[in-house]
Amino acid sequence: MDRLxxxxxxxxxxxxxxxxxxxxxxxxxxxxxTDKSEMAKxxxxxxxRGEEFIKNVKPGDIIVAGKNFGxxxxxxxxxxxxxxxxxxxxxxxxxxxxxxxxxxxxxLPVLELKEANEIxxxxxxxxxxxTGEIKDITQNKIYKAEPISELEKEILNAGGxxxxxxxxxx
Amino acid sequence: MTVIEKIFSRAANKKVKADDYVxxxxxxxxxxxxxxxxxxxxxxxxxxxxxxxxxxxxxxxFDLHIPARDEKVAQNQQILRKFAxxxxxxxxxxxTGVGQHILLENGLVKPWDVIIGTDSHMNLLGAVGAAGFxxxxxxxxxxxxxxxxWFKVPRTIKIIVDGILKYPLTAKDVALYILKNLSTxxxxxxxxxxxxxxxxxxxxxxxxxxxxxxxxxxxxxGFIEPDEPIFEFxxxxxxxxxxxxxxxxxxxxEKVYGFDISNLRPQIACPHSPDNVTNVSDVAxxxxxxVFIGSCTxxxxxDLKVVARxxxxxxxxxxxxxxIVPATMEVAMAAEQAGLYKIxxxxxxxxxxxxxxxxxxxxxxxxxxxxxxxxxxxxxxxxKLGKGTEVYLASPATAAATALRGVITxxxxx
Ligand code: SF4
Numbered sequence: 001m002d003r004l005x006x007x008x009x010x011x012x013x014x015x016x017x018x019x020x021x022x023x024x025x026x027x028x029x030x031x032x033x034t035d036k037s038e039m040a041k042x043x044x045x046x047x048x049r050g051e052e053f054i055k056n057v058k059p060g061d062i063i064v065a066g067k068n069f070g071x072x073x074x075x076x077x078x079x080x081x082x083x084x085x086x087x088x089x090x091x092x093x094x095x096x097x098x099x100x101x102x103x104x105x106x107x108l109p110v111l112e113l114k115e116a117n118e119i120x121x122x123x124x125x126x127x128x129x130x131t132g133e134i135k136d137i138t139q140n141k142i143y144k145a146e147p148i149s150e151l152e153k154e155i156l157n158a159g160g161x162x163x164x165x166x167x168x169x170x
Numbered sequence: 171m172t173v174i175e176k177i178f179s180r181a182a183n184k185k186v187k188a189d190d191y192v193x194x195x196x197x198x199x200x201x202x203x204x205x206x207x208x209x210x211x212x213x214x215x216x217x218x219x220x221x222x223x224x225x226x227x228x229x230x231x232f233d234l235h236i237p238a239r240d241e242k243v244a245q246n247q248q249i250l251r252k253f254a255x256x257x258x259x260x261x262x263x264x265x266t267g268v269g270q271h272i273l274l275e276n277g278l279v280k281p282w283d284v285i286i287g288t289d290s291h292m293n294l295l296g297a298v299g300a301a302g303f304x305x306x307x308x309x310x311x312x313x314x315x316x317x318x319x320w321f322k323v324p325r326t327i328k329i330i331v332d333g334i335l336k337y338p339l340t341a342k343d344v345a346l347y348i349l350k351n352l353s354t355x356x357x358x359x360x361x362x363x364x365x366x367x368x369x370x371x372x373x374x375x376x377x378x379x380x381x382x383x384x385x386x387x388x389x390x391x392g393f394i395e396p397d398e399p400i401f402e403f404x405x406x407x408x409x410x411x412x413x414x415x416x417x418x419x420x421x422x423x424e425k426v427y428g429f430d431i432s433n434l435r436p437q438i439a440c441p442h443s444p445d446n447v448t449n450v451s452d453v454a455x456x457x458x459x460x461v462f463i464g465s466c467t468x469x470x471x472x473d474l475k476v477v478a479r480x481x482x483x484x485x486x487x488x489x490x491x492x493x494i495v496p497a498t499m500e501v502a503m504a505a506e507q508a509g510l511y512k513i514x515x516x517x518x519x520x521x522x523x524x525x526x527x528x529x530x531x532x533x534x535x536x537x538x539x540x541x542x543x544x545x546x547x548x549x550x551x552x553x554k555l556g557k558g559t560e561v562y563l564a565s566p567a568t569a570a571a572t573a574l575r576g577v578i579t580x581x582x583x584x
Contacts, residue, residue, distance in 0.1 A: 019355070068355050076307055094359065102306050105308040151320055152320075162216045162308060165315060165316050
């Protein structure tokens with residue numbers, strides 16, 4: 001097993017808007033890259049704050065986005081690059097189906113939060129993915145997201161879907 | 171229970187409801203010449219030479235770049251032919267057609283089935299009451315190995331379409347009209363169940379058109395209750411043990427939409443989004459360089475018949491190129507026998523071998539910068555058919571009328 005997932009996260013939020021597609025998360029011209037650390041250097045590059053993100057993102061940071069995050073093509077590179085850049089968790093109003101799957105399958109937790117847009121860029125967040133509680137330390141506010149499901153937790157714990165299946169019984 | 175709750179409950183061997191996370195047994199895992207080679211790579215990396223879960227429940231289809239257009243594609247196809255041989259998996263080679271349609275025509279799909287594949291429009295299988303899902307590489311590799319996959323059971327919205335669909339109005343006009351109202355995120359992560367007079371009267375080709383466009387609404391899957399003609403088609407294609415499927419009465423849907431198409435005019439999606447929809451008459455007269463008729467959305471025999479009806483005995487406009495692509499070899503043969511090829515060729519069309527063709531870039535026939543195309547496919551995102559190009563999405567009837575005049579034309583004008 002790759003790593004054991006913690007249920008508590010603390011990090012600084014990076015705010016993004018609605019309908020951020022996978023081409024913005026990971027531009028198509030980098031699709032030929034296979035090295036994960038190389039891929040990580042292009043995370044969020046196609047967004048309007050791509051340069052700032054790549055320069056300043058720190059391990060543990062949290063992406064907070066609007067509706068339909070990760071829409072567009074189903075490239076798994078998008079989830080892998082974000083993860084590799086140090087992002088520990090993504091919170092969004094909603095996710096595109098395949099992107100959501102790709103995140104869980106590559107062991108990057110995601111939470112859906114209706115009020116995601118209220119969280120400001122740069123806020124310090126403390127998140128418990130098991131209860132779904134999101135504390136915005138900066139604004140002194142508490143939000144309640146849908147907790148992560150047991151099934152997703154098992155996959156995340158194993159370090160991803162294929163790792164999980166190797167050990168899955170039955 | 172909704173249709174998707176029923177299908178997932180059976181496939182999970184326990185009662186599930188919307189929003190549940192659940193492991194589901196798969197009836198079929200499909201991959202294609204695009205995406206497939208990455209699946210093989212990931213499979214080998216993780217599982218080595220381990221046998222697939224059930225070689226009878228795996229299929230490989232070639233439809234995107236067929237015949238191979240360059241060395242890279244040729245290599246990819248080679249990888250899949252080798253994998254198919256090693257694992258004794260059925261492979262449908264370059265002489266077959268669009269994957270989902272090939273699965274349907276080869277007895278690999280029936281109501282209640284859960285099917286995953288590498289294409290974004292696997293969900294068109296909802297047209298026969300099967301749950302088809304487009305998936306990423308890892309999901310397909312996982313499915314191949316274990317024959318099961320995790321799902322979040324989607325919530326369901328209900329769409330009722332009343333009125334009678336008659337020539338030259340088609341299922342494509344209905345699909346575009348719904349898209350206009352729902353928008354490209356209107357069914358995000360949702361299943362749809364279609365009801366109403368207009369839907370119930372649709373034949374298989376029309377149901378496929380509608381179900382395929384659920385992807386553009388960001389929906390997971392759209393179901394239409396299979397009726398006797400659908401069962402007849404499936405029986406005729408070697409499917410046995412057919413079982414009806416429909417949702418229970420009096421269930422609560424998350425949302426209900428009602429549409430009446432009695433006064434609907436032909437619809438067209440303007441660049442660069444499938445929900446940028448208006449009446450064809452609103453953009454009539456716009457000069458067009460190329461017309462593409464085909465794709466998984468509009469490449470069946472019934473679609474081609476409408477086109478032939480419009481083109482018969484006529485020549486297309488001098489300033490326009492018309493490319494017609496039957497979805498499958500079976501469709502092509504039926505079209506040939508019915509005399510459609512003669513009509514197409516005499517009209518000045520180029521008829522291409524069955525496959526996905528101009529649904530996406532990378533196939534012969536893409537556009538030069540600044541060119542405009544009317545397409546019967548399902549997506550018109552910026553750059554999809556070449557840089558600086560414009561794609562309009564419309565029905566086969568509108569596409570054929572446009573080819574005749576060289577400018578966007580409503581088939582009602584003919
Ligand atoms: S026609 Fe286009 S959308 Fe349909 S299966 Fe082929 S590539 Fe996919």
